[in-house]
Amino acid sequence: MTSSGAQGRVAQAELTRSGLFMVRLFALFRTVIYAGLFIGLVLVYLPAQVAFASGIPRPPMALPQFAGLAIATLGGAIALWCVISHAIIGRGTPAPFDPPRRLITQGPYRFVRNPMYVGAASALAGAAVFYLSWPLLVYGCVLLVAAHLFVVFYEEPTLARTFGQEYEAYKRRVGRWLPAL
Numbered sequence: 001m002t003s004s005g006a007q008g009r010v011a012q013a014e015l016t017r018s019g020l021f022m023v024r025l026f027a028l029f030r031t032v033i034y035a036g037l038f039i040g041l042v043l044v045y046l047p048a049q050v051a052f053a054s055g056i057p058r059p060p061m062a063l064p065q066f067a068g069l070a071i072a073t074l075g076g077a078i079a080l081w082c083v084i085s086h087a088i089i090g091r092g093t094p095a096p097f098d099p100p101r102r103l104i105t106q107g108p109y110r111f112v113r114n115p116m117y118v119g120a121a122s123a124l125a126g127a128a129v130f131y132l133s134w135p136l137l138v139y140g141c142v143l144l145v146a147a148h149l150f151v152v153f154y155e156e157p158t159l160a161r162t163f164g165q166e167y168e169a170y171k172r173r174v175g176r177w178l179p180a181l
Contacts, residue, residue: 030092030093030095030098032083032087034095034098038094038095046139047124047136047139050133050135050136050139051131051133051135051136053135054133054135054136056131056133056135056136058131059130059131059132064129064132065129067129068126068127068129068131069126069130070126071122071123071125071126071129072122072124072125072126072127072130073126074119074122074126075118075119075120075124075125075126076119076123077119078108078116078118078119078122079116079119079120079123080119081107081108081115081119082094082107082108082109082115082116082119083116084107085104085106085107085108085109086100086104089102089104089106089107090102090103090104094116096154096155096158099158099162103159103162103163103166103167103170105170105174109174110174111179112175112177112178112179113151113170113171113174113175113176113177114147114151114155114177117144117177118177120147121140121143121144121147124137124139124140124143125137125140127140128140148177151176156171
């Protein structure tokens, strides 16, 4: 027979697990909404507008199109892995107005500090290869420059203020855009 103190600890542990599950589920819900809007705008709608404005027709499937699909799929998978990491590990979203509550150093973030931008740029590069489109490649480069400026002037200072020494140690270990060799 267990004492009431032991029963209380078991009940508290169950409540803690249940609460953590709800926090992660709510973070996942917020992340899916944000990521859907962001990805829909930046990786689907705007590139489609660039392609349409450039008069780019859909080419027949050949080697460049298969390569473009592979690159875009890899980039999309990396971005999706990041989105899931924000919800599950960070308990937040990629959105600056609803950031992770914990520093994410696992998953794709163990290789580079900004894998979501790398994944998005790869997806756009894949689309540029698929369509053999210089305008889409330029759009991807502009997006990367904008991401770099955002990272340097907003994200990194914000992460340093929020996570302090933990972030500084992570920054020393992991490269911003390229994996440390």
